[in-house]
Amino acid sequence: TLWQREPVYWYYWMNTCISAPHVYSTYHRLTRKIHQRQVSWLVGWPAYLAWAGLLGVASSRGWYLQALTGVNVWQSFHYVRQVYGVSRIYAGRAMADTGQRLSFLAYHLAMPLFVLGRWDLLYTVWGGRPSEAIIPVDISPWLLGACWNLAGAGLLLGLFSEWREARRHQAAYDSVAIANLLVYYAIFAFGFLSAQHYQRGFFAVTIYHAVQYLGLMWVLERRYLGEPLRQAANKLPTLLTFALFWGGFFLVGLAFERHFAVYGNRFWPMFSGVALAAISAHHYSVDTIIWRSRSGP
Numbered sequence: 001t002l003w004q005r006e007p008v009y010w011y012y013w014m015n016t017c018i019s020a021p022h023v024y025s026t027y028h029r030l031t032r033k034i035h036q037r038q039v040s041w042l043v044g045w046p047a048y049l050a051w052a053g054l055l056g057v058a059s060s061r062g063w064y065l066q067a068l069t070g071v072n073v074w075q076s077f078h079y080v081r082q083v084y085g086v087s088r089i090y091a092g093r094a095m096a097d098t099g100q101r102l103s104f105l106a107y108h109l110a111m112p113l114f115v116l117g118r119w120d121l122l123y124t125v126w127g128g129r130p131s132e133a134i135i136p137v138d139i140s141p142w143l144l145g146a147c148w149n150l151a152g153a154g155l156l157l158g159l160f161s162e163w164r165e166a167r168r169h170q171a172a173y174d175s176v177a178i179a180n181l182l183v184y185y186a187i188f189a190f191g192f193l194s195a196q197h198y199q200r201g202f203f204a205v206t207i208y209h210a211v212q213y214l215g216l217m218w219v220l221e222r223r224y225l226g227e228p229l230r231q232a233a234n235k236l237p238t239l240l241t242f243a244l245f246w247g248g249f250f251l252v253g254l255a256f257e258r259h260f261a262v263y264g265n266r267f268w269p270m271f272s273g274v275a276l277a278a279i280s281a282h283h284y285s286v287d288t289i290i291w292r293s294r295s296g297p
């Protein structure tokens with residue numbers, strides 16, 4: 001039913017209603033961590049303005065498409081890297097050192113395939129022509145073949161790791177980790193490597209990534225709400241409070257993108273493009289900091 005309209009129409013609403021709120025929710029956690037002195041204030045506005053300045057210079061020199069390509073390739077890595085982090089949080093168990101190493105390899109050995117494979121896939125489906133946001137690259141078949149072998153090895157190591165954990169914990173074994181691993185391989189194989197469904201696949205990956213991020217953010221951040229808000233949230237159904245949390249970031253994003261960013265185009269036609277690309281790049285870089293264990297809970 002959705003496919004009766006042009007894909008770009010659905011991409012706009014998917015981005016506005018699902019993807020954008022997850023990006024803006026980053027700033028909720030970032031603001032708290034800055035106030036609690038868990039991360040430096042430089043990670044906030046100064047880092048965003050640095051990204052905006054860098055992308056602005058690139059755009060003014062005619063490198064806008066090259067800069068966006070870099071941001072988009074980083075996006076692919078950001079997507080796959082998040083699933084590993086989520087697996088460590090949701091697994092809810094202490095793993096032996098060997099198990100942790102195997103789990104790390106299970107996810108990371110597949111990352112070259114998913115990142116380079118998507119870049120190569122776009123070259124195939126677009127016939128080598130760039131879009132307005134990314135320059136596709138024809139990745140060498142031997143390099144992709146090596147990536148496939150690494151991913152296969154990663155999947156086997158992950159399954160072996162979970163088999164070891166199941167034997168170790170027996171009846172107390174929690175299957176969340178293996179479910180997360182299998183979904184990881186399935187969703188990114190469909191979303192990043194399927195030429196037949198490359199647009200729908202990317203939609204699926206983006207929805208999966210954004211909802212997973214928003215859900216994790218709500219689970220971890222609701223405890224830091226002010227006392228009146230926390231008491232009110234505890235009295236309401238979890239799905240309702242999650243929807244309200246999600247809706248708040250939707251409104252923030254809509255206001256920023258439809259008013260502030262567009263208003264800046266009166267002064268410079270590329271203002272909104274640079275401002276929004278800087279939001280994405282800042283989101284990716286901030287996430288490498290605020291989710292580290294040494295940055296606190």
